[in-house]
Amino acid sequence: MKLYNMNLSNFATKCRIAIYDKGINVEMAPVPGGDSHSPEYLKINPFGKVPALEADGVTIAESEVINEYLEEKFPTPPLLPKSPEARARVRIMTRFHDLYLEPPIRALFPQMNPKTRDNNVVNEKLTEINNRLDQLDKMLPDSGFACGDFTLADCALAPTMFFAVNLLGMFGAKPPLEGRAKLTKWWTHVQTRPSVKKGLGEMTEALAAMRGGR
């Protein structure tokens, strides 16, 4: 199996964490043509998005579809609980992440440069992010992982929280953990998981390389 991957991509890291946690042997491949919109890569994933997984004769796009596929194909150790209700809770978290928490954070990426920044967009997105972080804080348990045992919910949330913690400060946002006790506890706890430590370590290195222009 081959994952088309970029170490700084939060969506690719979501899949790498699941792969590391399950101990699956997957080749990590750079995006052909060096860009997710290169003609070579668009042949592999017409959406022009990273990651994509080549597995058993099919190419699978979309990080959550990839993670659900990996869960079905390699059920041990499980990253989804057994009961339909508990599985639904995990999927609510992953959808909350994909549809509501991550997009306003991503919308700030084109606003990094203070010289070209649109402050109206920044303020609007920061308000949305703060609302979403408050919602996440309410959804999380008092301790432990996001939904009991370590699950696909933690795989999804951790790489995006990495961005929140490391990037929001440059927009003058209040620290994302401030006043959010459950989120703070979860963030400390989730980073003790070896698969998360490895995935976020790779993001840290990639971010440092980007900042250093390497």
Ligand SMILES: N[C@@H](CCC(=O)N[C@@H](CS)C(=O)NCC(=O)O)C(=O)O
């Ligand atoms: N819904 C997709 C989102 C993937 C995504 O947005 N990936 C980013 C990298 S983190 C990307 O490929 N961006 C390039 C683009 O949108 O043009 C997923 O879950 O895989």
